[in-house]
Amino acid sequence: MxxxxxxxxxxxxxxxxxxxxxxxxxxxxxxxxxxxxxxxxxxxxxxxxxxxxxxxxxxxxxxxxxxxxxxxxxxxxxxxxxxxxxxxxxxxxxxxxxxxxxxxxxxxxxxxxxxxxxxxxxxxxxxxxxxxxxxxxxxxxxxxxxxxxxxxxxxxxxxxxxxxxxxxxxxxxxxxxxxxxxxxxxxxxxxxxxxxxxxxxxxxxxxxxxxxxxxxxxxxxxxxxxxxxxVSKFIGTSNVMKATLKVENGEKYIQLSDTYQEKMANLKDQAKPGGTVLVSVRPQEFMINEEKVGLKGKVIRSMFLGINTHYFIELEQGEEVEVIQDADAVELIPEGATVYLKVKPTKINVFSSEDETTLIKVGGINESK
Incomplete structure (x- = not known):
């Protein structure tokens, strides 16, 4: 037994x-x-x-x-x-x-x-x-x-x-x-x-x-x-960026650049507006879009790995991020090309910049069952 x-x-x-x-x-x-x-x-x-x-x-x-x-x-x-x-x-x-x-x-x-x-x-x-x-x-x-x-x-x-x-x-x-x-x-x-x-x-x-x-x-x-x-960095690959927490009409947003923000419906009440937060985005949680909306960046290098392609992109703010796209989702983007990245707000994680703990409302963060 x-x-x-x-x-x-x-x-x-x-x-x-x-x-x-x-x-x-x-x-x-x-x-x-x-x-x-x-x-x-x-x-x-x-x-x-x-x-x-x-x-x-x-x-x-x-x-x-x-x-x-x-x-x-x-x-x-x-x-x-x-x-x-x-x-x-x-x-x-x-x-x-x-x-x-x-x-x-x-x-x-x-x-x-x-x-x-x-x-x-x-x-x-x-x-x-x-x-x-x-x-x-x-x-x-x-x-x-x-x-x-x-x-x-x-x-x-x-x-x-x-x-x-x-x-x-x-x-x-x-x-x-x-x-x-x-x-x-x-x-x-x-x-x-x-x-x-x-x-x-x-x-x-x-x-x-x-x-x-x-x-x-x-x-x-x-x-x-x-x-x-x-945990975010140790388990898998994560791109960690700074952002500002905003509240408009009772809704919470993370401001990732001067021109790009995303509404977040799953933040804890302790997430206070106006402060800096840390946003963790896994490579597959980025979306490359053609509408010139999002984080602007330049493709530094890429790796074609069969079922997907890994892009390493330098953002306007100077940060380098890794982005994974299905190989058949978009044509191979050449190095040096300008791209715009959006994030999947329901997938990304947001952390306090003070103690680096999660600000996402989820059940069982430290589950023992």
Whole structure:
């Protein structure tokens, strides 16, 4: 049966430095929950606290409502998949997978059944007698995954498991991990710095920076409605521009240039007129229009990528923005050409220039459900 994980005000210090300070989150039974952030943000430290490799200096971690703070690693019934696979080079695939089962002193018949079952799940049955040096990186990672799952742990922890693979294998393995996790139904905590990877596999994501959770939500909610500028820039590509907030006849507008403004129907009441705001526009949220209305700019360079074209445009104000257009939407625009850009007001995000938090009215910015 899948279990929940509750992290309640945990603290972790290394000597005089606090790397995680009173962090809390709740992971649902059977969920694939990803800790996402740049190097040094505390995500691996938190993962190691959950499994017991790092001590907990404050707060508590509960698995299925049982506190595990002082339970040894060997007693926590968790499986771990490491960045470097950590499979034994002198053991065959089958023996690697059997290692944890032997430590649990399972009977031979039950052990054989579990090994054969997990070999089928991770699709490496035909390699069971091979040695690790005869396997590809992706196959070795499947062995590591099988070894972690075969012991029937309550929780599966994965620390940057795909970072040593090439781009094509990463896509293949992230799809495999998602499929296997759903099939097994095990509560999984996944650590990565790769935003695309996190968006592709997660039920929910916690975006971290400096040991602090910036936002928790589904991949879609975090991508579409980031809680602050950091999340907006870290998840995907965002063009961030300054604008002025205006109110006319009771309606709110963002003034993006002297001649261009857009009405915004979804701004919070705290958004006050006359002040400067930060507007985040993803490349696909720009529209190139032929009516000479919008932000005026010049095409600096372009990249044709098959289904779409990326344009890099220098605006009159001096800012450079990236714009993505469907390849068949407009004719290829030559470098040096003058264009006018409008934004999609229902898609863009607006942030306070003071604390850089969102001014968009949405449900579940920091959802925990």
């Amino acid at each position: 899948s279990v929940s994980i509750i992290v309640d005000n945990v603290v972790k210090k290394f000597e005089d430095t606090t790397v995680i300070d009173k962090l809390s989150l709740q992971i649902k039974p059977g969920e694939l929950f990803t800790l996402l952030g740049p190097s040094g943000c505390g995500k691996t430290t938190l993962l190691r606290m959950i499994i017991g490799f790092n001590s907990i200096d404050g707060g508590s971690i509960r698995i299925a409502d049982k506190e595990v703070n002082h339970i040894p690693v060997s007693k926590r019934n968790m499986g771990m998949v490491f960045q470097n696979y950590a499979i034994f080079p002198h053991m065959s695939v089958k023996d690697n997978i059997a290692f944890g089962l032997k430590n649990r002193k399972l009977g031979k018949e039950e052990m054989e059944k579990r090994i054969n079952d997990i070999l089928r799940v991770v699709h490496i049955e035909k390699y069971k007698d091979r040695m690790p040096d005869k396997l590809s990186g992706g196959q070795q990672q499947r062995v590591a995954l099988a070894r972690a799952i075969v012991i029937h742990p309550e929780v599966l922890l994965m620390d940057e498991p795909l970072s040593n693979l090439d781009a094509k294998l990463r896509v293949e393995m992230r799809n495999a991990i998602r499929s296997i996790q759903q099939q097994v139904g095990i509560t999984t905590v996944y650590v990565t710095h790769d935003q695309e990877e996190a968006l592709a596999i997660s039920d929910r994501i916690a975006v971290m920076n400096g040991g602090v959770i910036q936002q928790i939500g589904t991949p879609k909610s975090i991508y579409e409605r980031p809680a602050n500028i950091f």
